[in-house]
Amino acid sequence: MNVDAVAVQQLMLRYADAIDADDIEAWPDFFTPDGEYTVISRESLKRGHRIGIMQCLGQGMMRDRIMGLRDANVYEPHCYRHVVSAPLLGEAGPEGVSATASFLLARIMRAGVPELFLSGRYEDLVVATPAGLRFRRRRVVLDSTAIDTLLVIPV
Amino acid sequence: MTDTAMTLDDYGLGGDAFNQADYRLYTDADIARQEQERIFEGQAWCFVGLEVELPQPGDYKTSWVGALPIILVRGRDGALRAMVNRCTHKGSTIVFDGSGCAERFVCPYHNWYYDLEGNLTAVAFGNGVKGQGGMPAAFDKQAHGLRRLRVETIAGLIFVSAAEQGPALEEYLGTRIAHHIRRTLGCGLVVLGEYTQVMHNNWKLYMENTRDSYHASLLHVFFTTFRLNRLDMAGGMAVGENGWNTLSYTQATQSFTDEAYADARALNTDIKLNDPSLVANWPEFADGIVSSITSVFPALVMQQISNSLAVRQLVPKGPDRCELVWTLLGTVEDTPAQTDMRIRQSNLVGPAGLVSMEDGIIGNFVQRSIASARGERTVMRMGGDGVASQESRVTEAGVRAFWKAYRDHMEPA
Ligand code: FES
Numbered sequence: 393m394n395v396d397a398v399a400v401q402q403l404m405l406r407y408a409d410a411i412d413a414d415d416i417e418a419w420p421d422f423f424t425p426d427g428e429y430t431v432i433s434r435e436s437l438k439r440g441h442r443i444g445i446m447q448c449l450g451q452g453m454m455r456d457r458i459m460g461l462r463d464a465n466v467y468e469p470h471c472y473r474h475v476v477s478a479p480l481l482g483e484a485g486p487e488g489v490s491a492t493a494s495f496l497l498a499r500i501m502r503a504g505v506p507e508l509f510l511s512g513r514y515e516d517l518v519v520a521t522p523a524g525l526r527f528r529r530r531r532v533v534l535d536s537t538a539i540d541t542l543l544v545i546p547v
Numbered sequence: 548m549t550d551t552a553m554t555l556d557d558y559g560l561g562g563d564a565f566n567q568a569d570y571r572l573y574t575d576a577d578i579a580r581q582e583q584e585r586i587f588e589g590q591a592w593c594f595v596g597l598e599v600e601l602p603q604p605g606d607y608k609t610s611w612v613g614a615l616p617i618i619l620v621r622g623r624d625g626a627l628r629a630m631v632n633r634c635t636h637k638g639s640t641i642v643f644d645g646s647g648c649a650e651r652f653v654c655p656y657h658n659w660y661y662d663l664e665g666n667l668t669a670v671a672f673g674n675g676v677k678g679q680g681g682m683p684a685a686f687d688k689q690a691h692g693l694r695r696l697r698v699e700t701i702a703g704l705i706f707v708s709a710a711e712q713g714p715a716l717e718e719y720l721g722t723r724i725a726h727h728i729r730r731t732l733g734c735g736l737v738v739l740g741e742y743t744q745v746m747h748n749n750w751k752l753y754m755e756n757t758r759d760s761y762h763a764s765l766l767h768v769f770f771t772t773f774r775l776n777r778l779d780m781a782g783g784m785a786v787g788e789n790g791w792n793t794l795s796y797t798q799a800t801q802s803f804t805d806e807a808y809a810d811a812r813a814l815n816t817d818i819k820l821n822d823p824s825l826v827a828n829w830p831e832f833a834d835g836i837v838s839s840i841t842s843v844f845p846a847l848v849m850q851q852i853s854n855s856l857a858v859r860q861l862v863p864k865g866p867d868r869c870e871l872v873w874t875l876l877g878t879v880e881d882t883p884a885q886t887d888m889r890i891r892q893s894n895l896v897g898p899a900g901l902v903s904m905e906d907g908i909i910g911n912f913v914q915r916s917i918a919s920a921r922g923e924r925t926v927m928r929m930g931g932d933g934v935a936s937q938e939s940r941v942t943e944a945g946v947r948a949f950w951k952a953y954r955d956h957m958e959p960a
């Protein structure tokens with residue numbers, strides 16, 4: 393598969409930009425219909441845990457999360473600011489191309505100062521579709537096992 | 548209490564009603580210190596970990612009994628032991644890497660050696676060097692072992708008690724609660740996940756919340772929206788014999804009505820899940836209980852939400868902060884399809900839990916508003932007064948039971 397680093401980086405940046413701009417409804421569209429999105433700590437990963445903080449298996453579960461955060465869940469209004477490194481591309485296989493990137497994520501509460509909320513690494517499997525590049529798998533590996541208060545907006 | 552003449556009666560906790568509590572109980576640093584002494588290092592049984600985390604001789608992990616750091620270790624004889632993680636020399640933390648397997652513990656500071664039972668076995672340069680220095684001949688290593696705590700287990704859960712004597716664990720829990728723990732976790736546990744949630748509120752606010760069946764379908768609208776848990780389902784609040792520990796449960800689904808919610812926040816009844824596999828489940832327990840929260844004083848919660856099983860250990864960190872250590876569980880008997888359902892359902896719980904994320908912030912909503920309180924009290928009268936079990940979940944009986952346990956430990960009769 394012919395996927396270049398610039399295109400993968402554009403996908404990653406558009407993803408982060410959509411979330412930071414509160415365009416969360418666009419979030420599932422960065423994935424293939426069967427795409428998987430998980431958030432797990434590096435410690436859990438090391439221990440072989442099957443469950444992390446979030447596990448969306450397919451776009452439907454992602455849409456249900458958005459429905460939850462828009463219509464059901466109670467939390468204080470806040471937004472994110474992502475800083476995402478340039479991606480490191482791995483092997484391109486028949487499944488797609490693997491890519492990783494580091495991120496820092498600030499959380500900004502309504503009247504608060506920006507605070508470093510999470511840091512970690514995206515571990516992605518990117519595939520070319522007729523509509524452009526999509527994540528077949530996006531694993532968010534958090535550096536810490538601790539989450540402050542709650543995690544409602546996807547990382 | 549801050550004023551030594553004050554008793555819990557002055558904070559609204561006299562008598563048998565347990566239907567009010569002074570807000571200063573959540574904010575006062577002196578009270579937090581007394582809680583450490585009288586509850587966590589008193590007669591309470593504190594949950595500190597799971598047997599499955601320490602399968603082999605020498606396996607250890609560190610944990611907390613309130614503010615007291617401990618080492619939990621499986622000895623060469625297979626027995627579990629708990630000891631204070633504080634060197635008897637100058638107080639250094641001995642084990643600082645969380646978990647592992649060891650033949651002995653060596654303090655990093657001056658290399659005092661302890662065996663797996665906490666005995667001091669060697670003191671570096673204890674005999675001096677070339678006849679100079681060294682410990683006095685009268686120094687008695689046996690008198691400088693690590694402080695030990697009592698250990699008991701039930702269904703793979705490890706509890707410790709810092710008191711030299713007190714009730715046995717089973718008696719402390721109560722018959723119904725002990726039975727429910729065995730029923731839920733009794734068949735070979737597997738750790739599926741683990742994370743920590745930092746909350747900016749007093750630890751008691753969280754523990755009350757876990758016994759508060761009144762709030763469940765009012766604060767947590769995701770559940771009600773998708774008809775997963777309603778107060779009009781059959782269920783109740785069971786309180787153990789001593790009135791300390793609680794089991795809030797929901798029986799298999801009955802028909803729904805919205806009338807009971809006419810004055811609650813509007814329900815969007817059109818919402819359907821895009822992917823119902825989120826809540827795909829199987830009837831795991833013969834008693835028909837589909838959801839249950841067991842809350843053991845002071846700081847353990849055991850959760851069965853559909854097939855999502857977890858234990859949560861709450862660790863106070865001063866009056867206005869606490870850390871909740873979640874361990875998500877499966878069993879050795881789970882089929883791949885059952886594990887898959889547990890994984891999907893795990894989206895309902897934890898700091899990102901579609902159902903329960905609100906519990907991460909609601910304690911702080913209280914904490915931030917009570918800093919200035921000077922004698923005002925809560926009102927906990929839903930379902931009457933006192934701590935008797937109730938066949939309804941529209942009750943604060945479980946919360947009142949927390950305060951009964953609290954007083955019985957803080958001011959034993
Ligand atoms: S503090 Fe532990 S050996 Fe000195």
Ligand SMILES: [Fe+2]
Nearest residue numbers: 756763903906
């Ligand atoms: Fe709750």
